[in-house]
Amino acid sequence: MATATRRLLPTLLRTLAGTGHASAARGLATEKAVGAAAVVGSHTAKWMQDTSKKSPMELINEVPPIKVEGRIVCCEGDKNPALGHPIEYICLDLDAPAVCKYCGLRYVQDHHH
Numbered sequence: 001m002a003t004a005t006r007r008l009l010p011t012l013l014r015t016l017a018g019t020g021h022a023s024a025a026r027g028l029a030t031e032k033a034v035g036a037a038a039v040v041g042s043h044t045a046k047w048m049q050d051t052s053k054k055s056p057m058e059l060i061n062e063v064p065p066i067k068v069e070g071r072i073v074c075c076e077g078d079k080n081p082a083l084g085h086p087i088e089y090i091c092l093d094l095d096a097p098a099v100c101k102y103c104g105l106r107y108v109q110d111h112h113h
Contacts, residue, residue, distance in 0.1 A: 060104040065097040067110035075100040075107070 066073075071092055077084035077100070085102035092098050097106035
């Protein structure tokens with residue numbers, strides 16, 4: 001049932017939008033988003049039940065803070081742009097490690113005294 005709904009919903013939305021029933025189309029789009037959230041939520045809950053695997057946050061916290069010489073670091077998440085995230089420039093003026101908001105990598109300024 002859910003697969004058939006997912007397959008037919010875009011056609012139905014286009015049809016309703018073409019007939020001037022925009023409010024009905026918006027309601028169906030919201031229903032689609034809620035249905036997608038339920039699928040993601042159930043998948044995440046199922047994945048979190050397996051305690052033999054570490055969570056992504058546990059894995060990223062195992063990576064030690066990356067030392068850099070400058071005051072600003074550019075984080076891309078990965079050397080391969082297809083696997084990374086949007087570029088984020090991070091200021092390292094504080095003593096505590098600065099964290100990338102996309103991937104969670106931590107950076108500290110390497111002071112040469």
